[in-house]
Each structure stands twice: as C-alpha cells, then as structure tokens.
Amino acid sequence: MRHQHRQLDRLGREESRLAPGASEEATAGRRVFAEGRGPVLTDLDGNRYLDFAAGTLTQSLGHTHPEVVQALTAQAGRLWNVHDTSTPDRARLLDTLARLLPEHLDTYALFSTGAEVVEAALRVVQATAPPGRNRIGALRHGFHGKTLGARMLVHWDIGHQSFAGNSVLGYAPYCYRCPLGLEYPSCGIRCASLVRRHIADKPNTSALVFEPVLGAAGVIVPPPGYWEQIADACRANGVLLVADEVLTGGGRTGAFLASELFGVEADLVALSKGMANGFPFAVLAGRHDLLHDPAAATPGAYASTYASNPLGIAAARATLEVIERDRLIEQVGRLGELLGERLRALYGRFENIGQVRGLGLLWGVEFVTDRASRTPSPALARSVYARALDLGLRVALGGHVLRIAPPFTIEEALLDEGVGLLAKAIDGAVAQ
Ligand SMILES: Cc1ncc(COP(=O)(O)O)c(C=O)c1O
Known part of the structure; x- marks a missing residue:
C-alpha cells in the first residue's frame, strides 16, 4: 500500500456530508485524485497512476491536454x-x-x-x-x-x-x-x-x-x-x-x-x-x-x-x-491491435479470465471463478481493480468486467507498462 494519509483524512472529512451511492470504482478505489497530465493521474499523497480508464472513458487526448x-x-x-x-x-x-x-x-x-x-x-x-x-x-x-x-x-x-x-x-x-x-x-x-x-x-x-x-x-x-x-x-x-x-x-x-x-x-x-x-x-x-x-x-x-x-x-x-x-483515430487502430495482443496474452496466463474482447482502445476483461462454469466473479474483478490501483494503474470497474480504455495519445511503452501492472495485480489477486 502506498502513502494514503492525506487522502484518508479527506475521505473521512467528506463521509458525514456526502450522499452515499458513489460508483463502484470510487467506493472500491478510495482515492483522492489531485491532478492529471496526459495518461498520468496523481493523488493527494503524490502517488502516480497510469489512467487506463481515461477519466470516465472521456479524456481521449489524456488529462488536461494543453x-x-x-x-x-x-x-x-x-x-x-x-x-x-x-x-x-x-x-x-x-x-x-x-x-x-x-x-x-x-x-x-x-x-x-x-x-x-x-x-x-x-x-x-x-x-x-x-x-x-x-x-x-x-x-x-x-x-x-x-x-x-x-x-x-x-x-x-x-x-x-x-x-x-x-x-x-x-x-x-x-x-x-x-x-x-x-x-x-x-x-x-x-x-x-x-x-x-x-x-x-x-x-x-x-x-x-x-x-x-x-x-x-x-x-x-x-x-x-x-x-x-x-x-x-x-x-x-x-x-x-x-x-x-x-x-x-x-x-x-x-x-x-x-x-x-x-x-x-x-x-x-x-x-x-x-x-x-x-x-x-x-x-x-x-x-x-x-x-x-x-x-x-x-x-x-x-x-x-x-x-x-x-x-x-x-x-x-x-x-x-x-x-x-493528428490522425488519432488511425493511431487508435494501431495501438488497439497491440493492446489486444497484450491482453490476449493475459488470457493465456490466467485461468480466471473468462474472456478478453474489444476493439480499438476499448477492451473488456471478464473475470470468472473458473472457465468451465463461467460463473462471474465480481469479487475477483474488484480485488484486481484495487490491487492495480495500489500498483499505480487505474482501469474501469463494472461488476465482473474490467474495462481498459487508455487515451488515444498513450505511448507504446506505457501501454506495455500498464498491461504489466494489470498482470501483476491479477497475479496477486488470484494468489490471495
Ligand atoms: C452508452 C451510454 N449512454 C448513455 C450514458 C449516460 O451518460 P451520462 O452519464 O453522461 O448521463 C452512458 C454513460 O456511461 C453510456 O455509456
């Protein structure tokens, strides 16, 4: 767990006044994000995250594009x-x-x-x-x-x-x-x-x-x-x-x-x-x-x-x-091929991934208790989500599916780094 002291203090201060009913992501993540630049978010304690959810699948050009x-x-x-x-x-x-x-x-x-x-x-x-x-x-x-x-x-x-x-x-x-x-x-x-x-x-x-x-x-x-x-x-x-x-x-x-x-x-x-x-x-x-x-x-x-x-x-x-x-839609096609390849490799590695599917820079990784029964595992998806954040990667969480949707401007090396962090998070969650 990285530093969280200032964030926990802010979340504690909000709690009595903020209506409940936040998104699954905000509830499971417990973060206070202070800044975003391109594909990187920084929280209130100075921890950095690759944002593979591009805000709410909104920041196609990355955060605060100049x-x-x-x-x-x-x-x-x-x-x-x-x-x-x-x-x-x-x-x-x-x-x-x-x-x-x-x-x-x-x-x-x-x-x-x-x-x-x-x-x-x-x-x-x-x-x-x-x-x-x-x-x-x-x-x-x-x-x-x-x-x-x-x-x-x-x-x-x-x-x-x-x-x-x-x-x-x-x-x-x-x-x-x-x-x-x-x-x-x-x-x-x-x-x-x-x-x-x-x-x-x-x-x-x-x-x-x-x-x-x-x-x-x-x-x-x-x-x-x-x-x-x-x-x-x-x-x-x-x-x-x-x-x-x-x-x-x-x-x-x-x-x-x-x-x-x-x-x-x-x-x-x-x-x-x-x-x-x-x-x-x-x-x-x-x-x-x-x-x-x-x-x-x-x-x-x-x-x-x-x-x-x-x-x-x-x-x-x-x-x-x-x-x-900047012909970014063509870039989405090219980067999407790479991202798909990398995510399919995770499917080859982890039995608890039931399916990887997507196109362009929009992918879903579906978690199951086992491939034979295909029983959805929202608990595992949530655990992977939380671990990924701890490792410095933000993705989008929805039930038993994690969505991976980086900005169109992401560099190839960062794409690899993000998928690497995701693999580490899955490794940790399945070993739990
Ligand atoms: C396909 C689709 N339609 C409509 C909406 C609703 O958009 P908003 O949350 O801005 O009201 C969403 C939000 O995620 C969506 O994904």
Missing part, C-alpha cells in the same frame, strides 16, 4: 453562458462535426451529458413517429443513462430497479453468455434473427436504440452479421436506428463511430464522452429531415440551460480538431 486547456482558458475569460444563442466558435465546431461524421448525419443539436442527449433523441423519435408507433426497442445489456426516459431502455440492474415499461427487448450479441445456449458461428446468429422477428412482429415500434458495442455491460462486441441483419429489419419495417455512441463515439473503437465499423447507417446518433476531453458536452447528430421535422423542431426543443454553452463548444472544438489533425 490545446484543450488553452481553448477553455481563453473562453473562460470571455463568456460562459448566453443560453443557446450563437457564439463565435459554434459554426467552426459544426463544420468539424460535418467533416468527422458520415455525410448523411449532417444536422446537429448540442447538449451537455449522455443522458440528456439520449433524451433528446427519444423526443425526436416520439415527435416524428407515425401514429400508433408508440414503442421503442432496446437491447438486453444496453446502457443509456439514468434519466427516466433513458432508463426505460435499460433492462439490467443499474443500482435501482429498472423502469422498462415502454420498450421492446432484443437479445444482445453476448456470445460468451449466449442466452440461447448456442455457439458462434454454428448459431447462425440466432439472437439477431430473433431481434429481426421481434421488430417485424411489433408494428408499433418506432425506433431501436442501441449501443453498437455494448460498453457499460462490459464491452460486448457483436459478431459479424449481427448488425447487418438487425439494421435490415429496421429499414424494412420503418423503424428508426438510433445509435447510442455516447461511449463509443469520437474514435475510441478505431472509427469516429462504431456503427460505421459495422456498416450501420444510423438515423440519429448520440455522442458525449469523447467529444470534449472530459468537459461536459454532448451532440445529437441526425439526418436533416428528422432534426428539421416541424414536429421535432418546435421552439426550444433542442435548448436547455447548458445546451450550446460556449465553454463546452470551446473544449469540443479543440478536442475534435486535435483528433482530426
């Missing part, structure tokens, strides 16, 4: 909030979005958080849906936020009883725990054909909201053919495709949108985490005809207190321009 800091600092000295009225940088940000996103997604509304932008997408769906189409489809294991509309789409326990009344439910492509007890590829992607049938059988479905790669549930990567089948069914039945790319969008999977990798042409896309390097910011990107539909674009429909705020715009503009200028 160009984002410069843009924010300059804007902070000029203007903070004039509701959603135009400010000088907005046009430039919209042009950048148009260059980075597929051509058909040519219209944008700006918000601040993931849940807020998912809600905005749901409002567009609701406003434009033909009469009688009053249901929305979602996938098991999907996560879309904690506001009520978003939670209606979430079908697993996110710490409260989910409120999933309004949705049609499809099988997620969770091959490792196939709900149908099948094996890929002999399954013929039966999960997708069931979703397909579901969509065809429910003429009151207006849209399918989906994560192309399911992030919060542990980086579930669909097999080839899954999305093609489902997207075809949606098109054939007049069901809108709403990609929730709050986590995957912005380059993390090796393309600006994960849905591009799977050949899905979404009608609406929700983006947030990777947009402004950790500053609260979100974008709803959509087809012109949908976002301009008079039923959706009523006065104030895309406005809120912090929608289009100039600080968020400054941070997003700087972040996306660096990603574009």
Whole structure:
C-alpha cells in the first residue's frame, strides 16, 4: 500500500456530508485524485497512476491536454453562458462535426451529458413517429443513462430497479453468455434473427436504440452479421436506428463511430464522452429531415440551460480538431491491435479470465471463478481493480468486467507498462 494519509483524512472529512451511492470504482478505489497530465493521474499523497480508464472513458487526448486547456482558458475569460444563442466558435465546431461524421448525419443539436442527449433523441423519435408507433426497442445489456426516459431502455440492474415499461427487448450479441445456449458461428446468429422477428412482429415500434458495442455491460462486441441483419429489419419495417455512441463515439473503437465499423447507417446518433476531453458536452447528430421535422423542431426543443454553452463548444472544438489533425483515430487502430495482443496474452496466463474482447482502445476483461462454469466473479474483478490501483494503474470497474480504455495519445511503452501492472495485480489477486 502506498502513502494514503492525506487522502484518508479527506475521505473521512467528506463521509458525514456526502450522499452515499458513489460508483463502484470510487467506493472500491478510495482515492483522492489531485491532478492529471496526459495518461498520468496523481493523488493527494503524490502517488502516480497510469489512467487506463481515461477519466470516465472521456479524456481521449489524456488529462488536461494543453490545446484543450488553452481553448477553455481563453473562453473562460470571455463568456460562459448566453443560453443557446450563437457564439463565435459554434459554426467552426459544426463544420468539424460535418467533416468527422458520415455525410448523411449532417444536422446537429448540442447538449451537455449522455443522458440528456439520449433524451433528446427519444423526443425526436416520439415527435416524428407515425401514429400508433408508440414503442421503442432496446437491447438486453444496453446502457443509456439514468434519466427516466433513458432508463426505460435499460433492462439490467443499474443500482435501482429498472423502469422498462415502454420498450421492446432484443437479445444482445453476448456470445460468451449466449442466452440461447448456442455457439458462434454454428448459431447462425440466432439472437439477431430473433431481434429481426421481434421488430417485424411489433408494428408499433418506432425506433431501436442501441449501443453498437455494448460498453457499460462490459464491452460486448457483436459478431459479424449481427448488425447487418438487425439494421435490415429496421429499414424494412420503418423503424428508426438510433445509435447510442455516447461511449463509443469520437474514435475510441478505431472509427469516429462504431456503427460505421459495422456498416450501420444510423438515423440519429448520440455522442458525449469523447467529444470534449472530459468537459461536459454532448451532440445529437441526425439526418436533416428528422432534426428539421416541424414536429421535432418546435421552439426550444433542442435548448436547455447548458445546451450550446460556449465553454463546452470551446473544449469540443479543440478536442475534435486535435483528433482530426493528428490522425488519432488511425493511431487508435494501431495501438488497439497491440493492446489486444497484450491482453490476449493475459488470457493465456490466467485461468480466471473468462474472456478478453474489444476493439480499438476499448477492451473488456471478464473475470470468472473458473472457465468451465463461467460463473462471474465480481469479487475477483474488484480485488484486481484495487490491487492495480495500489500498483499505480487505474482501469474501469463494472461488476465482473474490467474495462481498459487508455487515451488515444498513450505511448507504446506505457501501454506495455500498464498491461504489466494489470498482470501483476491479477497475479496477486488470484494468489490471495
Ligand atoms: C452508452 C451510454 N449512454 C448513455 C450514458 C449516460 O451518460 P451520462 O452519464 O453522461 O448521463 C452512458 C454513460 O456511461 C453510456 O455509456
């Protein structure tokens, strides 16, 4: 255990006043982070950590990237909030979005958080849906936020009883725990054909909201053919495709949108985490005809207190321009290959790793009590997480899966160092 004296003192001081209900990570980690620079965090006692969670999978350029800091600092000295009225940088940000996103997604509304932008997408769906189409489809294991509309789409326990009344439910492509007890590829992607049938059988479905790669549930990567089948069914039945790319969008999977990798042409896309390097910011990107539909674009429909705020715009503009200028998405692809190789080697070494899966710089390591039973082991994941922190590595913890998502700017040597620390943490945890 490294020095923790000052941190424990601060945590003790907070305890009586701070509402409980913190994330699993904050609770298990018990750290007070004081500073971040690039891929490195420093805690209040001066201990350093490689941050392989990039904040909350937000800091694609690493912590306090100088160009984002410069843009924010300059804007902070000029203007903070004039509701959603135009400010000088907005046009430039919209042009950048148009260059980075597929051509058909040519219209944008700006918000601040993931849940807020998912809600905005749901409002567009609701406003434009033909009469009688009053249901929305979602996938098991999907996560879309904690506001009520978003939670209606979430079908697993996110710490409260989910409120999933309004949705049609499809099988997620969770091959490792196939709900149908099948094996890929002999399954013929039966999960997708069931979703397909579901969509065809429910003429009151207006849209399918989906994560192309399911992030919060542990980086579930669909097999080839899954999305093609489902997207075809949606098109054939007049069901809108709403990609929730709050986590995957912005380059993390090796393309600006994960849905591009799977050949899905979404009608609406929700983006947030990777947009402004950790500053609260979100974008709803959509087809012109949908976002301009008079039923959706009523006065104030895309406005809120912090929608289009100039600080968020400054941070997003700087972040996306660096990603574009430095060709960082290509770098994600290259580094992702290396990271995948290194993590698969850990699978070869540790029997308690049930599966390693991912793409780009987004990977999940699933812990089990043993490979034969595949019983999830959240206790082991938590122990690895805590040990990794003690060794100087921060990853993202969610149940029995650790997510590994370093910044796009990470150096190869640090990638190796981080995986080395993870191996050491697993070694210690399994020997316990
Ligand atoms: C795919 C997805 N959608 C929506 C959200 C909600 O975002 P926020 O926490 O900013 O409301 C998240 C958050 O992790 C997410 O991963």
